Amino acid sequence: MKQYKAYFIDLDGTVYRGKDHIPEAKAFIESLKAKGIPHLFVTNNSSRTQKKTVEKLKEHGIEAKEEQVLTPSIAAANYINQQQKNADVFMIGEEGVKDALENKGITITDYEPDYVVVGIDRHNSYQKIKEACLMIQNGAQFVATNPDIRVPTEEGFVPGNGAYVNLIKQVTQKEPIILGKPERLMIDVALNEIGVKPEEAVMVGDNYNTDIRAGINAGLDTLHVQTGVTSKEDLKEVDIQPTYTVETLAEWEV
Amino acid sequence: MKQYKAYFIDLDGTVYRGKDHIPEAKAFIESLKAKGIPHLFVTNNSSRTQKKTVEKLKEHGIEAKEEQVLTPSIAAANYINQQQKNADVFMIGEEGVKDALENKGITITDYEPDYVVVGIDRHNSYQKIKEACLMIQNGAQFVATNPDIRVPTEEGFVPGNGAYVNLIKQVTQKEPIILGKPERLMIDVALNEIGVKPEEAVMVGDNYNTDIRAGINAGLDTLHVQTGVTSKEDLKEVDIQPTYTVETLAEWEV
Known part of the structure; x- marks a missing residue:
């Protein structure tokens, strides 16, 4: 497996499932932290603030900083600020x-x-x-x-x-x-935030039509995890395969 | 011109134009009345009651009875009542x-x-x-x-x-x-109301995409009038022509 300099990680279905924990995801994020690999949580939820998202992650035993949370609302504000x-x-x-x-x-x-x-x-x-x-x-x-x-x-x-x-x-x-997934704009913001090139980062998510397509659209490698929306079976129907697919994030070595 | 046993007439763009009168339309409706030819006003406006529509027609100098007004709301109520x-x-x-x-x-x-x-x-x-x-x-x-x-x-x-x-x-x-135009259901209700066959009635309206298409879909002859949305020029773009097109309803003999 390639060593990535940055991980962009979806939330619901990937890091938790509604109110249910996904222990393998927690362990995966702890490995990223332990190795000092930059990672952002990249969600399509526009209604929740960064602060509330950090609280939500905490409920699942995951510590994150507000600036690690990227929402399409943040991306929209960035986009507008850059334009005018x-x-x-x-x-x-x-x-x-x-x-x-x-x-x-x-x-x-x-x-x-x-x-x-x-x-x-x-x-x-x-x-x-x-x-x-x-x-x-x-x-x-x-x-x-x-x-x-x-x-x-x-x-x-x-x-x-x-x-x-x-x-x-x-x-x-x-x-x-x-701004949001599957469009590439939010991913571009994420790359810019960390200061890495598309080929140095990987997009991690459960939903082929949003997470994986956003990664593909932005030129990133993609890591599909079968803990949410898209099953291994579903992947047979799609043209462009994710770079990797795993049953849980326990299979993945960062 | 064929003698029709019933006329179904659109409102805005055909009988009046917002607050503006269309004198030729008023004269046309008076001829229908004088000859005792049944006619319904068939509109896509769901928010206005029959009573309010009659008042609106009166503002334009046209006398009509409430039961002469067919809206998609009336058609929906009829449809549901027939089904269950x-x-x-x-x-x-x-x-x-x-x-x-x-x-x-x-x-x-x-x-x-x-x-x-x-x-x-x-x-x-x-x-x-x-x-x-x-x-x-x-x-x-x-x-x-x-x-x-x-x-x-x-x-x-x-x-x-x-x-x-x-x-x-x-x-x-x-x-x-x-129910509404260009679908045929409201026109079917109109036919049923008057008790005529599709070939005995004509749909009159200014808008090709709603009025004329509804008439065509229900198997009626259609009379397009160039006092509203669709111009004579626009008709060059459509596949199925209306049976007739007139500049104003003054050209039409009932």
Whole structure:
């Protein structure tokens, strides 16, 4: 196995499974720490802040620093900050989006924004979605945190951010910039953060359609773990195989 | 020109244009009345009740009875009533949907419905859309009033009912029954209402993609009028031509 200089690691299905621990993942992360190998947790969850994500990891016995957590909200704030200093942003989203924008000193506004950022907002309304549509038609850049259309819950699938992103896309006939997996932009932010090249890093995750495809799209090697969404069987259906697939992260030597 | 036994007439763009009168349309409808030819106003607007539509027509100097107004909400209530007596329905929608369901004696509920009816609701929320998604996954039939994705307003395009119908479709991976134009179901209801065969009726409208296609889908002759969305020029792009196209309804002899 190749020695990687950086690991980008998905959360749900990879490091934990909802409230359930994945002991092999905990051990894997402890090995990374022991060897001093930089690693970031790269999630498509836009609603949770870095702080809350660190707390969630702690519940699973994993110690991490806030700056080790990369969300599509953080990536969106970074992206906007790189494109335009002092941008005005209209946001649809929860705490995670608000926190990320404010930490970059971005002004959140309801009036003539430069950007419209769309993240999951479980209190959104027709009026708010309509406002976003009109602002985008008036020239604001359309930025989406993540494209997940349907989110599995105990009750069934509920609308994910991608469902609303597609709605706004259909109404405005504008294509969004999408930060989250499987797009490469969040991975590019991760590479930049650690200061490594794509060939020096590996993307670790359970979901072929998000984690592994994001790694492939950004030119990284990929490590698929069979503890979540995509089974070994499912991989038979895909064109481009992950670089590696393991039953659990116990099989992997860092 | 063929003598038709019934006329189905679109509203906006055909009979009036927002707040603007279309005098030729008024004269056309007066001729139908004078000759005693049955006619229904067939609209894709799900939010307005029959009563409010009659008032709107009156503002344009046109007298009509409530039963001459066919909306996709009325068609949805009819459809459900035909499929199942005493159905329980969860509704997303405004006054027009509520009124149509109640007039058919259908019970509106938030709990284990037989049907979920989705019409435009300018006060909808994430929670309500989520509920609808879960109910459909639990077996409720998915019924949509109309499939219009984007609605033009003075400010720009705003989300139409079709945008939310598509959202729910993507999340639930279920196909809805759609009543409104360009689907044929509402036209079938109109034929049934008057008691004529498809070849005895003509569909009149300005919008090729809704009015004319609905007529074609239901097997009717179609009369396109160039006072609204689709121009004579636009017709060059379509495969199946309307039976007739006129600049205004003054050219048409009933």
